[in-house]
Amino acid sequence: MAGPLDGMKVIEVGLLIQGPQAAALLADMGAEVIKVELPGIGDQGRYIFLGDGDLRSAVFIGCNRGKRGLTLDLRHDQGANIFKKLTETADIVISNFKPGTLDEWGLGYEDLAAINPRIIWAAGSTFGPVGPDASREGADLAGQSAGGLISTTGREGDPPTPVGAFIADHIGSLNMVAGILAALNARHESGLGQRIEVSLVGGQIWAQATEYTHYLLTGKIPGRSNLGHPLIPAAYRIFQTADGWIGLIGLSAEAKDVFFALVGRPEMAMDPRFDALLLSPEELKSLLAELEPIFLEKTTNEWCELLKEAGARFAPVRNYAEVVADEGVWENDYFVEVKDASGESQRVVGTPIRMSETPLQPSATAPDLGQHSDEILSEVGYSAAQIEEFRAAGTV
Structure with a gap:
């Protein structure tokens, strides 16, 4: 053809x-x-x-x-x-x-x-x-x-x-x-x-149209990405699991309820820090101090199943051999x-x-x-x- x-x-x-x-x-x-x-x-x-x-x-x-x-x-x-x-x-x-x-x-x-x-x-x-x-x-x-x-x-x-x-x-x-x-x-x-x-x-x-537009509008130079993105909520991030890494692209209101119920932390679904477009360094540090230990409790495959059930947007971090x-x-x-x-x-x-x-x-x-x-x-x-x-x- x-x-x-x-x-x-x-x-x-x-x-x-x-x-x-x-x-x-x-x-x-x-x-x-x-x-x-x-x-x-x-x-x-x-x-x-x-x-x-x-x-x-x-x-x-x-x-x-x-x-x-x-x-x-x-x-x-x-x-x-x-x-x-x-x-x-x-x-x-x-x-x-x-x-x-x-x-x-x-x-x-x-x-x-x-x-x-x-x-x-x-x-x-x-x-x-x-x-x-x-x-x-x-x-x-x-x-x-x-x-x-x-x-x-x-x-x-x-x-x-x-x-x-x-x-x-x-x-x-x-x-x-x-x-x-x-x-x-x-x-x-x-x-x-x-x-x-x-x-x-x-x-x-x-x-980098989004990032440059942010600078043109605010005059603020974006910081380093670290394990996420400097302009997006903290849940947009790479988290370490028990045997690898997983990329989590935020949590919708519905997904938050399901996800934190599944991991036995339903109170975290009400945390306003998940909805903030920008967090101060102190707020980000305190939020990650609660989230990061949770992800270390299970393997990447286990998190994939839980996040699918929650309807979250995510993907495991894969190397080239795993992709191929x-x-x-x-x-x-x-x-x-x-x-x-x-x-x-x-x-x-x-x-x-x-x-x-x-x-x-x-x-x-x-x-x-x-x-x-x-x-x-x-x-x-x-x-x-x-x-x-x-x-x-x-x-x-």
Whole structure:
């Protein structure tokens, strides 16, 4: 069954996560994606190895599924001219190189729009397209740091704590995809493409809209999250159990009555501290002094059963092995199996979007460096002899 972007052609000149993951999601949506890499070197994400002699890269495999691979040296005229020929029939170009790099190579938006006015040119940066840091390189950690997220995570008194995933990069890639889809819709009416610019810092600020709005309204800087959230009632929190941890997302009036009756503390259901939107440090400390010992009395599984019975919103804190072992995540296609070049099955992260008529689905594993160069170049009119000349010159 065709995907929603069936027939769309994407050329990705990306590295690491932000650009490549955006292109991978478009591939899941059915677009044809060509990944362009430097001959003999490729995306630096290929070289973040698993370790212990295993030369596979989770960064590259995780962000480059469903693509065809082309090597092309864009730093020289011959490579740039081949790239321009590819864009004649392309719909979208994606890059997250250092800002200005494609422009220096004559492959900026104005250059390509002069060849193909329908082209949608999407660029990802760390700090944004304008401003004093616009030309600086960065990566996920810079996005988390400059966007303020790290200042709120972790415990009071501890050093600033990065999130344990490349969250700035992935939010940046989602914003890029959103911009591309909006531009495709606009092109349907105007017939013209446009430039799209997203950044890691901008994505981090957007992802903290509630917290930043609180600051803009009050002038109060949020504290550290500790085991919960600085702007939400104390029951929105991670609690330690007898054998693990559980995340409790507050208790409704009805759930409070049932829950505290089940644990033999019905009087706590009347405690007004559960309903307070903000608690003083003293109030929070006294409330947690009563709650935390209760959760230590039972195992995580026992609490899950009690909280289900109470109608509470909660989830056990799981590690990656526990998540992957969950039947539900496989039934929802949050993990799927695809075939690699040898026909072997490989488990990959699926697409978190379900569509009834045009389903999204990873179609293949990440390509080897330059795996499809010959077929891609022949499709745009280059002969086998020309391709060999390009290869001999180091262009391909």
